[in-house]
């Protein structure tokens with residue numbers, strides 16, 4: 001099959017979260033199965049600066065109609081692996097910026113134009129770069145207009161550009177909602193701006209467009225697929241989701257075990273396997289050292305790597321601050337985002353440098369070191385479509401402490417509820433429940449035999465992409 005992924009992030013070129021990892025490993029697995037796979041990405045500065053991009057070649061120049069304007073862009077291509085090609089839409093005025101979506105908490109003012117343009121460029125690539133696809137697979141709101149623009153272009157030019165389209169929701173909380181006047185940028189007929197189309201409470205919603213016009217909808221875990229039908233998790237789109245429930249399926253992400261594997265990881269100081277955990281001890285010492293803690297510390301280390309957003313349960317962590325101060329534990333947090341969380345955590349770290357180490361940079365090596373060197377990994381998310389870090393944690397022998405939501409509920413079983421199969425500590429998304437879970441972690445850490453048993457069990461779980469990629473393959477076949 002010929003599969004074109006349309007996405008705004010792709011590891012290792014540009015990453016702000018799990019979307020980048022998810023698209024990269026999915027595309028790689030499908031190419032390895034023998035399919036022809038392309039990924040189309042905006043030419044962000046991170047992409048242009050990536051060393052591999054130097055080998056990219058300009059394929060063609062496109063003119064994209066945006067309202068009354070004709071705007072140009074260059075399309076670059078780069079072979080990433082056999083049968084896997086990256087296409088980059090280069091328009092520096094839009095994408096050559098330090099961050100993909102905005103500065104600090106503020107989105108760029110021209111995001112509607114930036115992503116309408118991107119989606120139109122994708123359709124033009126399909127039309128003009130000989131990229132005709134069996135399936136065009138769109139990821140998140142940034143590519144939500146592709147299905148409708150594709151059908152509009154097919155009608156106008158009288159040709160088939162793709163047999164089917166898939167829209168994957170990685171996070172329904174981000175929707176790409178813009179003022180009604182931005183609808184003019186799409187050049188779609190007015191009758192698409194209705195409640196059956198792109199209109200969303202008087203505005204234009206890019207995610208809704210994808211949910212309405214894609215042939216199939218997927219999301220990244222079975223539990224999240226159920227949750228988003230409800231008002232609590234649907235973020236206003238639960239009605240649209242319910243109307244399309246028959247076309248929606250939740251397929252759990254896998255992890256890329258070439259990138260995330262304690263036995264081969266080159267970003268950590270020592271490698272290890274479930275049968276020989278001595279390397280994990282070396283990682284622990286290096287983590288303690290790099291955080292400025294005493295390297296001889298033997299108590300529990302709690303790690304956390306995430307966007308500092310309310311989704312990630314930072315309010316629960318802050319509500320449990322006394323636990324981390326009063327007990328002889330270490331907490332290591334790597335994350336950037338919301339200024340109020342950065343500030344609150346920075347205050348604790350300044351006051352209690354012997355307890356909390358905080359880094360607010362984007363630091364890929366550090367994220368691996370935290371996974372490898374910690375005893376417990378914290379993911380007390382309020383909602384979590386899939387979550388990748390809990391799977392990385394299990395693989396790295398770091399016991400996850402997660403809330404019972406979305407993909408966390410699908411990947412971690414509680415060790416008390418499932419004594420024979422449990423791999424982590426599962427709590428409810430409330431401060432009291434998290435505090436209880438943290439206390440259970442202390443008890444588990446004190447019982448080293450049980451701790452090793454749980455670690456070994458987690459490390460032997462298989463979260464590779466093979467299952468998910470086969471499921472996507474079946475879905476594509478079904479559409480075609």
Ligand code: ADP
Nearest residue numbers: 017018306307335361362363364367387388389
């Ligand atoms: P989300 O996509 O909602 O942010 P996921 O758990 O799916 O959550 O994926 C988050 C990914 O981003 C993980 O690979 C995590 O290690 C990474 N990450 C988050 N913050 C940082 C950071 N500051 N530095 C390095 N990696 C980070």
Ligand code: GLC
Nearest residue numbers: 018019022170385386387388
């Ligand atoms: C989103 C979700 C996260 C998921 C990731 C990859 O960013 O918040 O839960 O793991 O996408 O699908």
